[in-house]
Amino acid sequence: MNVLLPPTVVRGMKIFDINKFTKLISVPAIEVDTQNIASASKILKNQLLKFTNFKSIRDSGSNNYKRVFLLNPLKVRSFDDLNLPFASPEHFSHTDVKLTYDNWKHDEILRAILPESSMLTSYSAIGSIVHVNLKPELLEYKNVIGQVLKDKIKGCKSVVNKTDNINNIFRNFEFEVLSGSSDLQTSFKENKCIFELDFSEVYWNPRLCTEHERILEKLNAGDLLYDVFAGIGPFSIPASKRGCTVLANDLNPNCCKWLNVNKKLNRIKDDRLTIINKDGSRFIIEDLKAHLILYSKTLTNDNDNKVHVTMNLPAIGIEFVKYFNNLFEWDEISDSFLPILHIYTFVKTNESYETGLHLVMAEHNIKEEDAQEIIRVRNVAPNKEMIRITLQTTKEMLCKSSVKRKTEEQENENPKKTK
Ligand SMILES: C[S@@+](CC[C@H](N)C(=O)[O-])C[C@H]1O[C@@H](n2cnc3c(N)ncnc32)[C@H](O)[C@@H]1O
Structure with missing residues (x-):
């Protein structure tokens, strides 16, 4: 039994009783002259008795010119275990120390x-x-x-x-x-932004911080971000703070409430971040579409700004990719504004990660070679991983008239053959 741990009587405690943690232990101690405290502290660093809220160097009750160093009984049994040139065996003793609930982590x-x-x-x-x-x-x-x-x-x-x-x-x-x-209202920082929320009203998972950061690293000032399942804004708030133009959507009205609070807390300019409360499919078909058409028509994209779409709803978010198929007419969207989709989904790894991944990709008609990046975000349960598939969309995928347009192009290139 390790004497430094809480008393064994607490094992199985179901009703909290602080008094049961109190115990007395006998520990070695060495008395040192005050002039030698600094060198003794250095030499005894690894042999001191350490607990939280605990002073291991104490006044010597009777002598103002001495201090008592309390030592770890698992490391020191006798004076011979010490290497203190300025102390002698008569300065060594054992003393009782009271430990309480306060002393353990x-x-x-x-x-x-x-x-x-x-x-x-x-x-x-x-x-x-x-x-x-x-x-x-x-x-x-x-x-x-x-x-x-x-x-x-x-x-x-x-x-x-x-x-x-x-x-x-x-x-x-x-x-x-x-x-x-x-x-359950609280606030915290992530990626240099302040977030406030009520944990009973919205989704939040602190374990996604690294993934949020990985996406933010891909964004530059002037980029567009469409955040389909925005939550309280871990992509949208830092992105708009860094100079992206952001449309953040969530079906949960409470997320929109906290997105607004977080927009203010982080002093984000009004026109940088638009907050929308509707189903992700309607957001894509209505807001994302109209906004991107306007961008395509009015801007030339001289700075090669990118268009990103984050879709973090791993249970079903991948189902929303289909709303991008044939979303635009061929002439409505410019080649320089083709969105990059960041799609989150779960992969079942019962057999192997690779098998699970192939299944998900096949089920949703996504070719692995079309993915720019596939990232294993985190393990969510035994045999279940959350992943991100990053996909550059093409005009063929996005545009209704792409089939017609392709045939026309072929005809123009090779009129005899197609006639
Ligand atoms: C897993 S959370 C992700 C939130 C945030 N993007 C993050 O990374 O922490 C998914 C969010 O999607 C929202 N949601 C669920 N179904 C939705 C739908 N059909 N349309 C839009 N948002 C939806 C939820 O309210 C939730 O805030």
Whole structure:
């Protein structure tokens, strides 16, 4: 048994009792003259007794010219284990130290409480909200887990547990507040922007930060971004802040409410970011189409600005690619404004990632060689990965009259053969 860990009586605790964590341990100690404190601290650095909220160098009760260094009993058993030229064995002793709940971190405490067979492996922090996804066998410990995380994680005001798979259309979680405030409004930073949200109203996953950043790196000032499933704006807000013109859409009116709040918080100019609240298919057919036609007609794209479309709704977003087929008349869109689609989807990896990927691509009629990039974003469950397919659209794909136009071109090139 490791004496430095919380007492064994806490194992299996289901009703939080702070007093059960208090214990006395006997630890080695060495008295050092005040003039030698700096060199002793250096020499004993790896042998000191370390806990959170704990002073391992203390005043010596009786002597103002001495300090007591408390040492780790697992590393020091006798004076001979020390290499202190200015100390002698009579300065070495053992002393009792009181440890309490305050002295351990959340993972040490939870490892001591929960059954060894089912530990809490991870949590996410969203501003002041800590979010866990408890396995069924940990549910009986949920109150204690909530209490420990709230007490121990800096800045935490609420701990929530996901109670259901995300199965509503807005992708926000069903959850239960395990401890702290049930007001789930919070703010945080991502990619140098401030975001505010109410976690009970909208979708947010802090694990997508790297992917958000990967997309933002592809965007330059002057580019266009159509964000079909924008959420609270992790693509749209930083993109418009960097000088892109953005149309951000979400079906959830609360996302639009928070997009507006985040637009203000990040001081984004009004004309840089337009916020729209409708189904993604209507957004593509109506708003994206009209906006891109206007751009194609009025601008020459001298700066080679790009048009990006983000479609982050992995459960069904790939189904929306079909709305780009034959969306324009041949003359409505210029070659220099052909959108690049960033499509998110899930891949089942039961057999292998490659097999799952082939299946998804075949099912949605996307040729792997047409993809500019395929990125494995994250594992969402055993045998399930979220991926991104980045696809450069072509005029043939986007334009209604492309079939007719192709035939006309062939006829012009080779009049005899086609007659
Ligand atoms: C997975 S979240 C992604 C949000 C954000 N882009 C991000 O990366 O965090 C998907 C978003 O799509 C929205 N949504 C769901 N169905 C939709 C639809 N048919 N049309 C438009 N938005 C939809 C949800 O409200 C949710 O905010």
